[in-house]
Amino acid sequence: MAGLRLGPLLRYTDGSCATVWVETNRPCTAEVRCADGARGTTRTFQVAGHHYALVTVSGLTPGTSTEYEVLLDGTRAWPPPDSPFPPSVISTPTEEDGLRVAFGSCRWAAPPAGGKDPVGPDALDTLSARIAAAPRGERPDVLLLLGDQVYADEVSDATRKWISGRRDLNEPPGEQVADYEEYTHLYYESWRDPEVRWLLSTVPSCMIFDDHDVIDDWNTSAAWLADMRATDWWRERLMSGLMSYWVYQQLGNLSPDELAADPLYAAVRESPDGTDALRDFAARADAEPASVRWSYRRDFGRTRLLMVDSRAARVLEEDRRAMLDPGEAAWLREQALDERDSYDHLLIGTSLPWLLPHLVHDAEAWNAAMCGGERGARWAQRGERIRRGADLEHWAAFPSSFDALADLIAEAGTGPGAPATISVLSGDVHHAYVAEPSWAGRAPDSRVAQLTCSPVHNSVPPSIRLGFRFGWSAPARALGRRIARHGRCAPAAVSWRKTGGPWFGNQLMTLTLRGRSARLRLEQARTDRGGGITLRTAMERDLA
Numbered sequence: 001m002a003g004l005r006l007g008p009l010l011r012y013t014d015g016s017c018a019t020v021w022v023e024t025n026r027p028c029t030a031e032v033r034c035a036d037g038a039r040g041t042t043r044t045f046q047v048a049g050h051h052y053a054l055v056t057v058s059g060l061t062p063g064t065s066t067e068y069e070v071l072l073d074g075t076r077a078w079p080p081p082d083s084p085f086p087p088s089v090i091s092t093p094t095e096e097d098g099l100r101v102a103f104g105s106c107r108w109a110a111p112p113a114g115g116k117d118p119v120g121p122d123a124l125d126t127l128s129a130r131i132a133a134a135p136r137g138e139r140p141d142v143l144l145l146l147g148d149q150v151y152a153d154e155v156s157d158a159t160r161k162w163i164s165g166r167r168d169l170n171e172p173p174g175e176q177v178a179d180y181e182e183y184t185h186l187y188y189e190s191w192r193d194p195e196v197r198w199l200l201s202t203v204p205s206c207m208i209f210d211d212h213d214v215i216d217d218w219n220t221s222a223a224w225l226a227d228m229r230a231t232d233w234w235r236e237r238l239m240s241g242l243m244s245y246w247v248y249q250q251l252g253n254l255s256p257d258e259l260a261a262d263p264l265y266a267a268v269r270e271s272p273d274g275t276d277a278l279r280d281f282a283a284r285a286d287a288e289p290a291s292v293r294w295s296y297r298r299d300f301g302r303t304r305l306l307m308v309d310s311r312a313a314r315v316l317e318e319d320r321r322a323m324l325d326p327g328e329a330a331w332l333r334e335q336a337l338d339e340r341d342s343y344d345h346l347l348i349g350t351s352l353p354w355l356l357p358h359l360v361h362d363a364e365a366w367n368a369a370m371c372g373g374e375r376g377a378r379w380a381q382r383g384e385r386i387r388r389g390a391d392l393e394h395w396a397a398f399p400s401s402f403d404a405l406a407d408l409i410a411e412a413g414t415g416p417g418a419p420a421t422i423s424v425l426s427g428d429v430h431h432a433y434v435a436e437p438s439w440a441g442r443a444p445d446s447r448v449a450q451l452t453c454s455p456v457h458n459s460v461p462p463s464i465r466l467g468f469r470f471g472w473s474a475p476a477r478a479l480g481r482r483i484a485r486h487g488r489c490a491p492a493a494v495s496w497r498k499t500g501g502p503w504f505g506n507q508l509m510t511l512t513l514r515g516r517s518a519r520l521r522l523e524q525a526r527t528d529r530g531g532g533i534t535l536r537t538a539m540e541r542d543l544a
Contacts, residue, residue, distance in 0.1 A: 105427020
C-alpha cells in the first residue's frame with residue numbers, strides 16, 4: 001500500500017490555489033482533498049529511487065481556511081488516524097486580513113538525547129505547539145526559512161551511525177553527507193519531527209539555501225572552489241546537494257504557472273525516472289552558475305518578497321568578485337522596480353546579512369582588498385587564509401555588490417509609489433538584531449531596515465557572543481576604521497546603526513503588515529519551570 005515517507009508540506013498559496021508537496025514510498029496517485037470541495041491530484045515522479053508529488057490544489061475561496069487530507073491511490077494517508085494535532089488547513093487570507101511573515105534560519109535538527117536538547121528548545125517546535133494549542137488563534141501566513149534547513153557537514157550522532165552502516169567513514173567526506181541518498185536522510189531527520197511535520201503541513205513556507213545546505217563557506221572564493229574541485233568527492237556532494245534542494249525545497253517555492261513553464265519540471269515528471277534529467281541540470285548549475293536562477297519572487301497582496309540566492313549566483317574571480325552575477329543583479333533590479341505602486345512593503349530575503357556589526361563589515365571589506373592584491377601577493381595569500389578561517393564572505397566581502405544593493409534600495413524606496421517599508425531579511429550569524437541605514441544624500445522615503453534572525457535551533461559559543469556584542473561597540477567601530485584604512489577601502493555607500501539587539505537564543509522574528517503599517521516582533525524559545533516550552537517575546541516595535 002502506498003504511504004507517506006515525508007510531508008505533506010503546504011508550500012505556495014494564493015487566493016485560489018495552493019501546492020502541497022509529499023514524498024511517498026512507491027509510485028502512486030497523490031490527491032489533496034479539501035473540506036470545502038477544493039482538490040488536486042497528480043502522479044508521483046521518481047528521482048534516485050524516491051517518489052515525490054507536488055499537488056496543485058485549485059478552487060480555493062479567498063478569505064477562508066479549509067481542512068484538507070492527503071490520499072494516495074484513493075486511501076487516506078494524512079492525517080494519520082492517531083494524530084495528536086488539529087487538522088491541517090489551507091488558508092487564503094485577503095489584503096484586509098493583513099499579512100504575518102515569520103522568518104529565521106539555521107535549524108540543526110539533531111534529535112534530543114535523553115530528553116534534553118543540547119542546544120535548547122527548537123523555535124519551530126515551540127511555534128508548532130503554540131498553534132496546535134490554539135488552532136484558531138494567531139499564526140503566520142507564511143514561514144520564510146532563510147538557509148541551513150539541513151546541515152550536510154555537521155550531522156547528528158544518529159545520522160553518523162546510519163552513514164557508517166553504508167560506507168567507510170575513514171574515506172572522504174568522512175562523517176559528512178556524500179550523496180543523494182544521504183541527503184534524503186537529512187530531510188527525514190529534520191522534517192519528520194512530529195511538531196515540525198505538522199507545522200509545515202498547515203503554514204505555507206518559502207525557502208532558500210545557505211552554505212550548510214551544501215558545505216560550510218560554500219563558494220567563499222575562486223581559490224576555495226578550485227581546492228574543492230580537486231577532491232574526488234566534491235562533485236557528487238554538490239550535485240546531490242543541488243538535486244535534493246530542487247526536489248525538497250525549490251519546487252515548492254514556485255507558483256503553479258511557473259511550474260507549468262519549467263522545462264526541467266516537465267522533463268522529470270514525464271520520465272519514468274527523472275534522475276538523469278535532474279543530474280544534468282545540477283551539472284549545468286555547477287559548470288555555468290549564471291545559467292540557473294534559484295532566486296524567486298512572491299507577491300502576497302501588497303507585499304512583495306524577493307528571495308535572493310546569495311550562494312550559487314556569486315562571481316568568484318578576484319578582479320570582478322560579486323555576490324550576484326550580472327544576470328542575477330539585473331533580475332533583482334527588475335523585480336524591485338516593477339510596478340512599485342502595486343506593493344506597500346518590499347521584503348528582500350538573503351541568507352546573509354547586508355548590514356553587519358561595523359567591525360565585522362570593515363574586516364570583510366579589508367579582507368576583500370587584501371585578497372584582491374591591494375597590498376601585494378603576500379598579503380593576498382594571507383588574506384585568503386583569513387577569509388576561510390574567519391568566514392569573511394558576507395555582502396561586505398563583495399564591496400561593489402554591497403553598494404549596488406544600497407543603491408537599488410534607495411531607488412526603490414524614493415519618490416512616488418515608494419513602499420512604506422523595505423526590509424532585508426537574513427539569518428546565518430546565530431544571533432538577531434535590527435540595523436537601520438542612512439544615506440549621505442537624500443534619504444529614501446521608505447523606512448529601511450536590516451532584520452536578522454538566527455538560529456531557529458542551534459548554539460552560539462560564548463566567545464562568538466562576546467565577539468558580536470563587541471562588534472557593535474564604539475571601540476570596535478574605531479578599530480574597524482583603522483583596519484579599513486590599511487586596506488585602502490572606499491567608504492561604503494551607506495552608514496548604519498544598530499537599533500535593536502543583539503539577541504541570542506533559538507528564535508523567530510515576525511513581521512505583521514497591514515496597509516502601510518508594519519510591526520516587528522522577536523520571540524525566543526524557552527523552557528518554563530514545569531519543563532514545557534514556550535515562545536517569549538523579547539522585542540516588539542513598530543517599523544511603520
